[in-house]
Amino acid sequence: MKVVAIVGSIRKESYNLQLAKHIQSHYADQFEVEILDLKPLPMYNQDEELNPSQEVVDFKAKIKAADAVLWVTPEYNSTIPGVLGNAIDWISRVDKVMHGKPSIIMGASMGALGTVKAQMHLRDILFASGLNSPLLPMNEVYVGAAHTKFNEQGQLVDESTVKFIDSVIVNFQEWMKNFN
Template sequence: MAQIKVAVIVGSLRKDSFNLKLAKGLAKLAPPDFSFEILKLDDLPLYNQDDDASPAATVVRFKEQIAASQALLFVTPEYNRSIPGVLKNAIDHASRPYGKSVWGGKPGAVVGASVGAIGTAMAQQHLRNILGYLNVPTLGQPEVFIHAKEGLFNPDGSIGEASLAFLQGWMTQYTAWVQKHL
């Protein structure tokens, strides 16, 4: 079977981000016919419609990476009950100029981890609303609202035992869902 390329968009720039660790941990749980590429967001300029005719090289690169993928995985923290600005900025770049979005039709999923007790529930809901408008079908169940606490990750970065069965089950559902929608 051909390799299924998943573009991973992590909504955090923090070096020791729980969500970056979660993205890497989830990729280790995927079947071998899936490859995950974590896309770089920290070099994207702030979106400005005046730049649509001549986007920065980093924006062109980002849009090409999305276009070259078959599926999407959004892994995001929650900031002030919504998505981080860096994530919204990346989404805006890849959806513009109007009519030239590279998001549409690619199956996606939304997960996230936070130190808060409700995980990233509000951020995920806001992100799902945005993705719905951009014609990105998202996996609805199971939902992944991870409370980031001791033991979530092993020292090697893999998913810890307490969450392993749940997240392996989620990955099984996600990969089957992506295959169904390709």
């Protein structure tokens, strides 16, 4: 199974990037994860959507070729970051590469609630007609107090969090069997 991860933070030391890298390495024997870079994407402009930059074309092609999308989002001002909204704007228009593509959402933050509000907003967005992405139900991954769960090398070291994510990944793989 091929999964692309879209991380809503472009910060080098992002806990959400570290979480995506954990999924990428920890489950490498079960499925392939490619972490997509949002930095090269230009700001969405409807005037350019029919003739987008090569960065947008490549980004959309990778999503289209994937079996599923892993969204890993921080929470900024109680919602998703602008960089993530920009990426969503590009993929929800014209060829709508997310239409019907399964998704799973995770997020990490230093706050106690993880990324609850951002994930709620992202779920609503993914159900929009330009995306129409089925979501893994009832397997929310909110990594709160992330600064205590990753070591200085960016590895997820909190055993209870690792075990919980293990169970969610099992559920995700079982759920994905319905799409193949």
